[in-house]
Amino acid sequence: MGCDNKYNNAGVSNVSKLDLVIAGGGSAGWMAAAMLVKLLGPQLNITLVESSEIATVGVGEATIPPIRTFNQVLGIDEAEFLRATGGTIKLGIEFNHWNGPHSNYLHAFGSIGRDQGFASFHHYWHRARAEGLAEDFWHYSLNARAARAGKFAPLSHIANTPLDGLHYAYHFDAGRYAKLLQGYCLAAGVRHVDRVIEQVLLDPDNGHIQALQLADGATLTGDFFIDCSGARSLLLGDALGVGFDDYRQWLPCDRAIALPSERLAKVQPFTRSSANAGGWCWQIPLQHRTGNGIVYSADSLSDDQALVLLQQQLTGPALGEAKLIRFKVGRRRQQWHKNCVALGLASGFLEPLESTSLHLVQSAITRLVKLFPRQTINARDVQEFNRQAQTEFESVRDFIILHYHLNGRSEPFWQACQTMAVPERITQRVALFKASGRLFIEPNELFTEPAWQQVMLGQGIMPESYHTLADGLSAQQLAGFMRDLDTLYDRALNSLPSHEDYLRSQAKV
Numbered sequence: 001m002g003c004d005n006k007y008n009n010a011g012v013s014n015v016s017k018l019d020l021v022i023a024g025g026g027s028a029g030w031m032a033a034a035m036l037v038k039l040l041g042p043q044l045n046i047t048l049v050e051s052s053e054i055a056t057v058g059v060g061e062a063t064i065p066p067i068r069t070f071n072q073v074l075g076i077d078e079a080e081f082l083r084a085t086g087g088t089i090k091l092g093i094e095f096n097h098w099n100g101p102h103s104n105y106l107h108a109f110g111s112i113g114r115d116q117g118f119a120s121f122h123h124y125w126h127r128a129r130a131e132g133l134a135e136d137f138w139h140y141s142l143n144a145r146a147a148r149a150g151k152f153a154p155l156s157h158i159a160n161t162p163l164d165g166l167h168y169a170y171h172f173d174a175g176r177y178a179k180l181l182q183g184y185c186l187a188a189g190v191r192h193v194d195r196v197i198e199q200v201l202l203d204p205d206n207g208h209i210q211a212l213q214l215a216d217g218a219t220l221t222g223d224f225f226i227d228c229s230g231a232r233s234l235l236l237g238d239a240l241g242v243g244f245d246d247y248r249q250w251l252p253c254d255r256a257i258a259l260p261s262e263r264l265a266k267v268q269p270f271t272r273s274s275a276n277a278g279g280w281c282w283q284i285p286l287q288h289r290t291g292n293g294i295v296y297s298a299d300s301l302s303d304d305q306a307l308v309l310l311q312q313q314l315t316g317p318a319l320g321e322a323k324l325i326r327f328k329v330g331r332r333r334q335q336w337h338k339n340c341v342a343l344g345l346a347s348g349f350l351e352p353l354e355s356t357s358l359h360l361v362q363s364a365i366t367r368l369v370k371l372f373p374r375q376t377i378n379a380r381d382v383q384e385f386n387r388q389a390q391t392e393f394e395s396v397r398d399f400i401i402l403h404y405h406l407n408g409r410s411e412p413f414w415q416a417c418q419t420m421a422v423p424e425r426i427t428q429r430v431a432l433f434k435a436s437g438r439l440f441i442e443p444n445e446l447f448t449e450p451a452w453q454q455v456m457l458g459q460g461i462m463p464e465s466y467h468t469l470a471d472g473l474s475a476q477q478l479a480g481f482m483r484d485l486d487t488l489y490d491r492a493l494n495s496l497p498s499h500e501d502y503l504r505s506q507a508k509v
């Protein structure tokens with residue numbers, strides 16, 4: 001199988017195809033295979049090796065909007081995708097009880113209101129609210145209003161206005177998605193090997209991976225390897241010895257129990273995240289079932305206690321057995337080392353509060369395509385890949401920590417989160433927002449200003465002031481601005497079908 005490692009040879013021919021081996025066939029493995037065969041198919045011989053004896057994680061059902069671009073690049077039709085995966089629409093996440101027992105807010109995707117020049121909408125809303133001229137913040141988010149009303153149809157912008165329409169992602173059955181991608185890959189020429197990887201063989205001269213030794217004694221050689229072997233990180237972690245940065249000091253949860261139940265009577269277009277005494281529960285509506293789970297810390301809840309909390313939140317009869325998953329939050333210090341890039345759980349894990357794992361797989365694949373080595377592996381490319389990966393991972397991590405840190409609950413687990421020392425980015429942003437409503441997001445950060453604003457407002461940080469530019473409108477103008485937005489959002493909302501009708505039209509529920 002394969003040939004000599006071409007990256008070790010000085011004069012590789014321009015026409016010679018590289019042998020790319022992907023180890024692992026969970027979501028990460030098949031996503032990588034699909035995108036690489038689509039974009040670099042003529043340059044690569046791709047083999048994906050996985051073992052049907054070693055289960056995939058099998059959760060990973062909620063996503064964020066860029067997943068749509070991923071599917072579009074692959075040419076996957078949306079209706080076909082929704083049908084194949086039992087998918088539904090996700091307009092955001094509803095957070096219950098995070099700021100205290102009866103609290104509730106949404107992190108809705110997309111923009112909120114309309115920014116005015118140098119000051120974001122939030123400053124105008126703040127003044128209008130103080131003067132009794134505005135509804136709550138989420139009233140000016142079309143996504144939030146559609147989510148609450150259970151409505152959806154694709155809408156890129158509100159007709160004849162500069163206002164954004166709906167930003168959406170999907171909930172879907174991760175196992176079915178991997179199957180869909182597998183079919184895509186096999187049709188495009190990816191070779192699939194179902195065998196246990198027993199050993200990773202290294203080149204004694206340069207430490208690169210030479211081959212994977214399989215259970216039947218065969219070896220699978222390659223020029224470049226992608227480690228999608230899950231949390232064990234067989235190639236990057238085990239064989240190449242890349243260390244792991246643990247984030248437990250900020251993200252205390254280390255276990256989850258997943259337990260699907262019968263589909264909801266009404267399939268809502270948003271994920272639910274409900275905090276409890278020692279963690280939080282997710283509820284993810286699919287067409288054919290509801291995904292439920294609890295994420296918790298083994299220090300604060302026993303597995304039995306966690307299961308009871310999870311069972312209490314089920315809205316229908318359970319389907320099958322509860323599945324316990326242990327995990328470690330953190331990341332491999334380098335995601336690319338030698339001739340190996342790790343994706344998915346093999347590269348690290350952030351708990352699923354903001355449904356970011358599959359996105360991190362997607363964006364690492366994009367980064368890899370942009371920096372894909374041609375004749376030699378260039379140390380600068382590797383360095384740049386790792387720099388970008390770290391920046392992205394840490395900014396997503398900090399957004400998740402924000403939710404924990406700003407909680408308004410009284411249990412010891414949550415009080416420890418309130419008082420923990422958090423990364424400086426969070427301290428600085430919360431302090432600035434609290435004092436003045438100002439918020440600055442770095443270029444290329446995944447989570448936008450409205451996302452941070454919603455979590456901070458939703459979890460009790462009300463700014464003490466607003467930008468002076470918002471004083472530039474008379475009270476009458478300000479009231480008119482808010483009213484006009486309200487009218488436009490109302491009109492857009494009224495034109496939308498229910499989420500369920502939309503699914504029926506697309507996916508034949």
Ligand SMILES: Cc1cc2nc3c(=O)[nH]c(=O)nc-3n(C[C@H](O)[C@H](O)[C@H](O)COP(=O)(O)OP(=O)(O)OC[C@H]3O[C@@H](n4cnc5c(N)ncnc54)[C@H](O)[C@@H]3O)c2cc1C
Pocket residue numbers: 023024025026027028029049050051052053054055056057058059060061062063174195196197198228229230231234256293325327343344345346352355356357358359
């Ligand atoms: C509780 C929980 C909830 C989550 N929720 C979400 C969510 O809502 N949204 C989201 O985006 N992400 C979520 N995730 C993350 C998501 O599930 C994973 O990031 C994603 O499924 C990618 O997993 P993976 O492919 O890296 O690993 P895995 O699914 O573990 O796949 C590993 C693959 O490697 C193969 N393998 C391993 N060892 C060997 C070997 N020795 N020989 C041969 N093959 C081998 C296995 O057969 C398997 O095919 C969640 C994760 C957890 C733990």
